[in-house]
Amino acid sequence: MIQIVPVKSKKELASFIDFPHELYKNDPNYVPELFIAQRDLLTTHPFHKHSSLQCFLAYDGDRIVGRIAAILNNNHNNFNKRNDGFWGFFDCINDQETANQLFAAATQWLKDRKVDQKIIGPVNFSTNEACGLLIEGFDSAPFLMMTYNAPYYAQLIERAGYSKQIDLIAWHWDGDNYDDKSVRLLNALHERLKRNNIIIRKVNLKNFKEEAAKLREVYNSAWDKNSGFVPLTDDEFDYLAKDLKLILDPDFVLVAEQNGKLIGFGLALPNYNEIFQKIKKGRLFPTGIFKLLLNRRKIKSLRIYALGVVDGYRKMGIEACLYGGIIKEYKRKGLLHAEAGWTLENNTMINEAIMAIKGDPYKKYRIYEKDI
Known part of the structure; x- marks a missing residue:
């Protein structure tokens, strides 16, 4: 029973x-x-x-x-x-x-x-x-x-x-099987954005607390029309940022800025699941911590965790610059796999952009609902 x-x-x-x-x-x-x-x-x-x-x-x-x-x-x-x-x-x-x-x-x-x-x-x-x-x-x-x-x-x-209720899509790239047009056009795209005083730069980890506050504003603005979205409180975003800081690679955290104001960002994370899969029962102690420390530089895959631009600045080439910058670093570091996800099935604009760089919709997730 x-x-x-x-x-x-x-x-x-x-x-x-x-x-x-x-x-x-x-x-x-x-x-x-x-x-x-x-x-x-x-x-x-x-x-x-x-x-x-x-x-x-x-x-x-x-x-x-x-x-x-x-x-x-x-x-x-x-x-x-x-x-x-x-x-x-x-x-x-x-x-x-x-x-x-x-x-x-x-x-x-x-x-x-x-x-x-x-x-x-x-x-x-x-x-x-x-x-x-x-x-x-x-x-x-x-x-x-x-x-x-x-x-x-x-x-x-x-x-x-x-x-x-709705399906979520995860996209995959294997090796160099991606369209690098955004990489080849990076210089031209950067120059075009500069004419509007928009620059793309890497996150400043030495001033991470201030950077995180600006990223929170972009996050809560860029995603607020998504189905089921709820803004993160200051405390929730700080909690998330503190955790992510421990594992992020600054080469994969790019921000778009106009006259000192953040208007978009792209964040990709090393796929630590390659290591976590080998840590028994998720226990870092006594031996799991050594697996984590010794293998973190051996990670060969990447998850594009978030990429968004605030309303009013979309379709200007910022998204292409963020993707291009991440792809460029992915290639430079010799990584073997990448995943972008998830995206909402009805987010046509972002899904078409991912398909344009040969993203493979290889996993699907579903959120269910029921009247109480």
């Missing part, structure tokens, strides 16, 4: 974080999340200052067989004028009854908090964090900060009454 238990203790939280390791122990494409990062996300992340969640574990006797988190994101509802709830951190054995009970527990928790419109997932807080269920592209490991799950999850979710 399946029993659903709300997570309350540190021990239960550790079991919640660790459950996927057992579930995917025989899956060669599974990448464990770092335990410290997941623990902090679920307990001390600035999200908890304005919103709330409850984690649940499913037990079959003494054995954990599933997990889910019910999420009430007040900032999302206030910004989008909605009264929706979310679920995330969903993992489950291939058993419909277990999945149904997990969804029921999450739904009841949200109903108790007066949510009365839709329940949406999988979303681990918001679309600013990990989100979407992998529905195509199970033959390779996920890139950094992208989700992964078994193919049967879609059936569990759909049989529980959920239907598609």
Whole structure:
């Protein structure tokens, strides 16, 4: 008999974080999340200052067989004028009854908090964090900060009454199989932008705090029309920036600036999942930290994490300069793979731009919804 238990203790939280390791122990494409990062996300992340969640574990006797988190994101509802709830951190054995009970527990928790419109997932807080269920592209490991799950999850979710809200696309380049037109035209594009007092430069890590504040303004402006978007608070962006600073390569962080004002940026990250995949159960200590430190320079793939330009400056060539600059560094450093993602399926402008440089839409993720 399946029993659903709300997570309350540190021990239960550790079991919640660790459950996927057992579930995917025989899956060669599974990448464990770092335990410290997941623990902090679920307990001390600035999200908890304005919103709330409850984690649940499913037990079959003494054995954990599933997990889910019910999420009430007040900032999302206030910004989008909605009264929706979310679920995330969903993992489950291939058993419909277990999945149904997990969804029921999450739904009841949200109903108790007066949510009365839709329940949406999988979303681990918001679309600013990990989100979407992998529905195509199970033959390779996920890139950094992208989700992964078994193919049967879609059936569990759909049989529980959920239907598609929107799909997200991840794009891939292999080796030098890309169109380098934006690289060849970089000098000409830069000169054209200079006539409008627009320059493209690398991020200044020595003045990172001030740079991050400007990047936050661009981020919250450039993405605000995207489906399900919610602006990051100052604390949330600072939290994200602090984490990213530990792993970013300044050669892959480019900003567009006009008369000292940031109007766009492109951010690509070394794919640390190449290393995390080898760190057992996501534990950096005692030995995982050495794998991280010794192998960080051996990373051969890159994830284009974010690229955006504020309204009023689009289609001027800034996007091409940002992509071109990232491709140029990718080529110079001899990297072997790159991923851009995700993008919304209905973002025609950015998707056509990616296809123009021969991006391959190799993975697809889905966000589901259901009336409560």
